[in-house]
Amino acid sequence: MSSPQMLDPAPEGLKHPHVVQFYANDAQLVDQVSCVLSKALEEGQSVIVIATADHRDKIAKAIREQVRMLDAAIAEGRYTTLDAVSMLSRFMVNGTPDPQRFASTLSPVVVRAASAAKEGPLKVVAFGEMVAILCAEGKAEAAIKLEALWDQLARQYPFSLYCAYPMQAFRNTAEPDLFLRIYSAHTGVVGAEHVAAPETQKLQPPNTKFSDIGRTWQEIEDRFRLFVGAVQDYAIFMLDPTGNVVSWNRGARSIKGYEASEIIGKNFSTFYPEEDVRSGKPAMELEVAAREGRFEDEGWRVRKDGSMFWANVIITAIRDEFGRLVGFGKVTRDITEKMQAQRAVDRANQELRKEILERRATERRLADSEHSLRSLSLHLLRTQDEERKRIGRDLHDSLGQLLTALKIGLASIKRDAQTDEIVSKCSHLADDCIREVRTISYLLYPPMLEELGLKSAIPWYLDGFAERSGIKTSFECSAGFDRLPRETELGLFRVLQEALTNVHRHSESLVAKVRLRMEASSALLEIEDAGKGIRGDVLGDSGELPRIGVGLRGMDERMRQLGGRLEIASNGQGTTLTAVVPVQVSITEAAPVSSAA
Secondary structure, three states: OOOOEOOOOOOOOOOOOEEEEEEOOHHHHHHHHHHHHHHHHHOOOEEEEEEOHHHHHHHHHHHHHHOOOHHHHHHHOOEEEEEHHHHHHHHEEOOEEOHHHHHHHHHHHHHHHHHHOOOOOOOEEEEEOHHHHHHHOOOHHHHHHHHHHHHHHHHHOOOEEEEEEEOHHHHOOOOOOHHHHHHHOOOEEOEOOOOOOOOOOOOOOOOOOOOOOHHHHHHHHHHHHHHHHHOOOOEEEEEOOOOEEOOOOHHHHHHHOOOHHHHOOOEHHHHOOHHHHHOOHHHHHHHHHHHHOEEEEEEEEEOOOOOEEEEEEEEEEEEOOOOOEEEEEEEEEEOHHHHHHHHHHHHHHHHHHHHHHHHHHHHHHHHHHHHHHHHHHHHHHHHHHHHHHHHHHHHHHHHHHHHHHHHHHHHHOOOOHHHHHHHHHHHHHHHHHHHHHHHHHHHHOOHHHHHHOHHHHHHHHHHHHHHHHOOEEEEEEEOOOOOOOHHHHHHHHHHHHHHHHHHHHHHOOOEEEEEEEEEOOEEEEEEEEOOOOOOOOOOOHHHOOOOOOHHHHHHHHHHHHOOOEEEEEEEOOEEEEEEEEEOOOOOOOOOEEEEEO
């Protein structure tokens, strides 16, 4: 097992070394941690291990191989193990560590460990990976806050603190400066060979007074500096506490256009537009970063040649082990193309939204127009029915009365051989006129429909239709069929009239069957013939209304105005037309009552 490279003991004035290990695998972690903790136990210090169950077992096994006194140390209270997940649950509140709960949970543990240790400046070495668990859960801010709480506790009860993070946590993070922020929260690093810095992070060594961090850490640091210097997609550079540039990488030169010799020593406000400089924006950003730890912004920045680019900027405050501000790390990325693409998407979305709104407005106008047309159609139908009713009454009440008076007058004429024949012919003509006027009047607006209802008006109408057309008719009505609303009865009667007219004119059928019944809460009127049917190319798909025929369109419109529908089924053996109208009438179905003409 290799010996760990650890920071030298803290010199006078530094009471709580707070070191970190970045490891690539568990074996590497266990190797380093067990060596550090074994040495502490051999020197009489107490050890606190706050880790996952798997790591606790592996660390204890490795220590037992190096230190024979582990069981004795456990008995003396100098070796304490705690579960990291369980400990987190004791002081985490709403996803962040609560300072009071943290102190009340960890202070007794540290005090007990210190009381069991031998005399010395630092009696306790605590190893913990609670911060790594938080980081793995995507709670980077909570992990950094927990590091600060550990520091506060160490200032109250001096002990050495050792934290560990898997490198995978930094490769998957969405925060480009997370590695730097965690790194700068520690006084040094427990290094190991083969540990590579994350490929998307930047790093400057913390300001520490330790004499040497060992060959391995120096290799890591050198390697990482090479990485930062080689990055071209990000401008990564350091600022002193006043905002002057103190380092410059290849990406900064590529994005901003300055050579290192041209910009180092100048204030970073050089990169801002004049209006931002006048408004004090650069100084404000440093103030926020110093106060809150970081600052992130997107906005226009200026290159050396005066051209503008849209930048994503992250400024991170860098502090030493005493909490003093020593500078800022700054990461700038040129996202002009991304911004322009997003604006193009936004413009496209805006145009799409505008088009959708215009289309909806057009649809509303069409719906309003359709509503207006339907209202007009209903008005025309009602006007037509009222006009028919008026004409029918006028024919019956005026012309019919005049013809009746004519017949009476003819009957009173003095009869002789010659005039008797003439009067007889005129009387027969008057009878025909009276009958025709009565028929026309009843067809225009049958009084029986208004007086007795639909189921009585239909047989009367079928009798006249059969007599005029020679088509044999039959009528079936479910027993108990009651009166329907006046508009519904009139609408169904008009459908019957138009349908039978079509049967007479077009179907070549010798019979017509009419059925009237209730089905659920709808009244159904069916007119069926045995004629030649409607051709498939005329009848629409799925029984739609034929694409010709004003009469059928009128019937359909009547049904729509009543909230109903018109259905047509046809083949080479006949056609069935069904009018369906919803009504609020409860009808008891019984055996049909039939009549035939």
